[in-house]
Amino acid sequence: xxxxxxxxxxxxxxxxxxxxxxxxxxxxxxxxxxxxxxxxxxxxxxxxxxxxxxxxxxxxxxxxxxxxxxxxxxxxxxxxxxxxxxxxxxxxxxxxxxxxxxxxxxxxxxxxxxxxxxxxxxxxxxxxxxxxxxxxxxxxxxxxxxxxxxxxxxxxxxxxxxxxxxxxxxxxxxxxxxxxxxxxxxxxxxxxxxxxxxxxxxxxxxxxxxxxxxxxxxxxxxxxxxxxxxxxxxxxxxxxxxxxxxxxxxxxxxxxxxxxxxxxxxxxxxxxxxxxxxxxxxxxxxxxxxxxxxxxxxxxxxxxxxxxxxxxxxxxxxxxxxxxxxxx
Amino acid sequence: xxxxxxxxxxxxxxxxxxxxxxxxxxxxxxxxxxxxxxxxxxxxxxxxxxxxxxxxxxxxxxxxxxxxxxxxxxxxxxxxxxxxxxxxxxxxxxxxxxxxxxxxxxxxxxxxxxxxxxxxxxxxxxxxxxxxxxxxxxxxxxxxxxxxxxxxxxxxxxxxxxxxxxxxxxxxxxxxxxxxxxxxxxxxxxxxxxxxxxxxxxxxxxxxxxxxxxxxxxxxxxxxxxxxxxxxxxxxxxxxxxxxxxxxxxxxxxxxxxxxxx
Numbered sequence: 001x002x003x004x005x006x007x008x009x010x011x012x013x014x015x016x017x018x019x020x021x022x023x024x025x026x027x028x029x030x031x032x033x034x035x036x037x038x039x040x041x042x043x044x045x046x047x048x049x050x051x052x053x054x055x056x057x058x059x060x061x062x063x064x065x066x067x068x069x070x071x072x073x074x075x076x077x078x079x080x081x082x083x084x085x086x087x088x089x090x091x092x093x094x095x096x097x098x099x100x101x102x103x104x105x106x107x108x109x110x111x112x113x114x115x116x117x118x119x120x121x122x123x124x125x126x127x128x129x130x131x132x133x134x135x136x137x138x139x140x141x142x143x144x145x146x147x148x149x150x151x152x153x154x155x156x157x158x159x160x161x162x163x164x165x166x167x168x169x170x171x172x173x174x175x176x177x178x179x180x181x182x183x184x185x186x187x188x189x190x191x192x193x194x195x196x197x198x199x200x201x202x203x204x205x206x207x208x209x210x211x212x213x214x215x216x217x218x219x220x221x222x223x224x225x226x227x228x229x230x231x232x233x234x235x236x237x238x239x240x241x242x243x244x245x246x247x248x249x250x251x252x253x254x255x256x257x258x259x260x261x262x263x264x265x266x267x268x269x270x271x272x273x274x275x276x277x278x279x280x281x282x283x284x285x286x287x288x289x290x291x292x293x294x295x296x297x298x299x300x301x302x303x304x305x306x307x308x309x310x311x312x313x314x315x316x317x318x319x320x321x322x323x324x325x326x327x328x
Numbered sequence: 329x330x331x332x333x334x335x336x337x338x339x340x341x342x343x344x345x346x347x348x349x350x351x352x353x354x355x356x357x358x359x360x361x362x363x364x365x366x367x368x369x370x371x372x373x374x375x376x377x378x379x380x381x382x383x384x385x386x387x388x389x390x391x392x393x394x395x396x397x398x399x400x401x402x403x404x405x406x407x408x409x410x411x412x413x414x415x416x417x418x419x420x421x422x423x424x425x426x427x428x429x430x431x432x433x434x435x436x437x438x439x440x441x442x443x444x445x446x447x448x449x450x451x452x453x454x455x456x457x458x459x460x461x462x463x464x465x466x467x468x469x470x471x472x473x474x475x476x477x478x479x480x481x482x483x484x485x486x487x488x489x490x491x492x493x494x495x496x497x498x499x500x501x502x503x504x505x506x507x508x509x510x511x512x513x514x515x516x517x518x519x520x521x522x523x524x525x526x527x528x529x530x531x532x533x534x535x536x537x538x539x540x541x542x543x544x545x546x547x548x549x550x551x552x553x554x555x556x557x558x559x560x561x562x563x564x565x566x567x568x569x570x571x572x573x574x575x576x577x578x579x580x581x582x583x584x585x586x587x588x589x590x
Contacts, residue, residue, distance in 0.1 A: 073493065075458070076467060100488035104470045107423065107455035111462035116424055116549025119453045132553070138354070138450055141345040145554040153549070188467030188482075188497030195491045202490035208590070232590060250473075250508040251487060256341045256449060257365050257507055265589040276341050282561060286587045288579065294568065301561035304582055306575045307568045316576035321590065324580055 002092030002151045003036030003129075008082060009054055009062075010101050011044025013193070014071075016053055019097035019159035019205075026124060026162040027095045028056035033126040036093070039063065040172070041085045043078055045071035055170025063089075065177040072183075072190040078105050080180050083112040086152055093131060098156040099204075110154040117154035118146040122161050122262070122283070131155070139256040139279035160207060161262055196251055200226075201235040203254055208234025208265045209284070211254055213277075214241040215270025215291070215310060222248055224314045225269060231321040234263070239271045255280035270310050273298030290314075329383035329477070331374040332434050333407065334444035334456070335367040337391055337398040341449060345557065352552045354450075363398045366445025369505035372512040374443050375406045377477050384408045386437065390418055390429050396528070403523035404515035415532035420545035427459035428543055432536040435464060441482070442502040446471045457504035466502050469495045473508040 007027040010017040024040060031038040040054050041063045048066045063085050070077055082105060086094055094109075096102035098120040110117045122143075123134040133146045133155055183189055203209050210232065212225040222236070229236040237259075238252040254261055256276035266284035271277060273289075273296055281287070282301060289302035290310050299305045306313055339345075339359045346355040363371075374385045387402040389395050390413040399410040413429050421429065434442060442464075447454035454470070461468030473492065474485035477499070486493045487506050515523075533540050541547060565582065567575045583590045 075469075079458075079462070100471065100486075103454050104458060106458075107453075108458035108462050108468070110455070111424075111427065111459040114424065114549075116422060117453075117455055118550055119455060135452075136558070137452055137555070138339070138343070138345045139341075139452060140558060141343075142347065142354070143556050143558050144352075144552045145556075146550050147553045149549050149551065186467065186497070188469060188495055188501055190486075190493045190495050192494045193488075193491055194494065200490060205489050250506075251490075253507070260452075265583065265587075275344065282558065286583070286589050287561070288583070294566075299566065300563050303564035303587065304579060305564070305566045306570075306579060307566065308570070308572060308575060312572035313576055316573050317579065320576045320580040324584060324590070 001090040003034035004091040005031040005093045006091035008096040009042035011047045014046035022162045022164045023095045023097045024056045025165040052169035055167045059172045062174045079108040082109040092151040094154045096156045203235045203237045206235035208232045209237045209263045210267040211237035213239035213271030219247040228318045231318045272296045332439040332442045333387045336364045336448040337395045338364045338450040364448040368512040369509045370443035372510045403526045404519040409527040412530045417533045417540035422548040422550045423455040424549045425543035425547045431463035440499045446504040461502040468502040470504040471506045
């Protein structure tokens, strides 16, 4: 029981989110290492047709609340469903992805069960039959190894970090859950979801991020950043300097008071590399820096650097990427 | 409107992290401690609501002696009184313990609104808001970039990936602040002088009716076994003194053929 793993599957706008499937893959590995069962819990609306994508070796069953009443994220109802599922299945370990929803839901449900939670973990280990989690702290300037007391325990996993197993469509039995309570009667209720201005891919979800900094000089030049991000199929980001100057909205900020990201490729353009920015992106797999100052601190950790004028390089870079993608 | 604000004292964001001799905590020598930036947005929002609607802003913090300086700063910014939650039994508290301490202190005050940052920079857990709300039986909204508070009701924008959720509800409620909510003020000289005369209460486990076994090291459900620095990155290939077109071409080739990321 204490070794059984429950994985929360996030649904947004009727779509099962990929980070949840990464968490399911890791949940499967953990359950196997501990000799426990694996169960999934999915909450949302309109995802019944995609149930086959909730698949992982050893998955025993899927608890599903597919209901228009929970089409939008309602923390109180979701937390009640999750805590109930933990109680009824007796699972000792709960995995969520560290998305906006997972970061909000995890602690609320954990509090109902007086359970400990390790947030935004980047590595899990099973040692002597016990789970240990590594998580970046001080925005990635250090890594803490977290050990747990008691049961159940909650773990949220950083998106884009854990390997997702490609498995054939699953056929685990589905058990339907009733929605406790009426969302209309909630004391606080999510009433709508509005795409942010531009409605672009978010830095925290993208596997490629292209960020612009102080050298962008003004809001209009972020068109160059957006263009390269688009060519690469990635998201646009920004440094704090660019955000604080008012050139671009805070939602794009990467760094200690912005978003901490771990994409496959991070391209830092006209960003010198203040410690707060480096903290937010230094766990990226590959880092590219473009800066006209060869002494910029960002070059000390970049895998590839171009010393030069970004206004000359960026348009050519976007063109090269388009050429490459067109040919392949 | 009666508003409670929870703040945490954290290392300044410019801190270069060093691991202490015990191998599992931050070496605090030479570190400057400040109010966690997200908590400043929470405090600023509370002060603005009070200025518009009248009322009281009470600021809370769990921590040792040094935490008193951050509570004084909050008073200097304009909070009316402060409550310092200080007890040897609180040391080593994880999110479970911290939320128990804060909930015990907040409960008897019956606030209309409780505000705090979406997370403390440092531990970066982001758990205290939803946990305290659950313990107090209140609804919560986290990561809020816009907040309107009316007579017994509120409307909030909550930031999510590439979008925002609009949440409506009734007070009392708990809200956690995200950057973008406002621009926090600095403490004025007048504020600093006024802060000296404001009430700062110190409460311990016994005052709050907390069993010491449920907080601190004793009550912790998670513990840092080790703190280490991330593997150092080293500089890679530099493309210098190249024509822009040639540099762009070479970079794309390297990303494709060598790094295999595009």
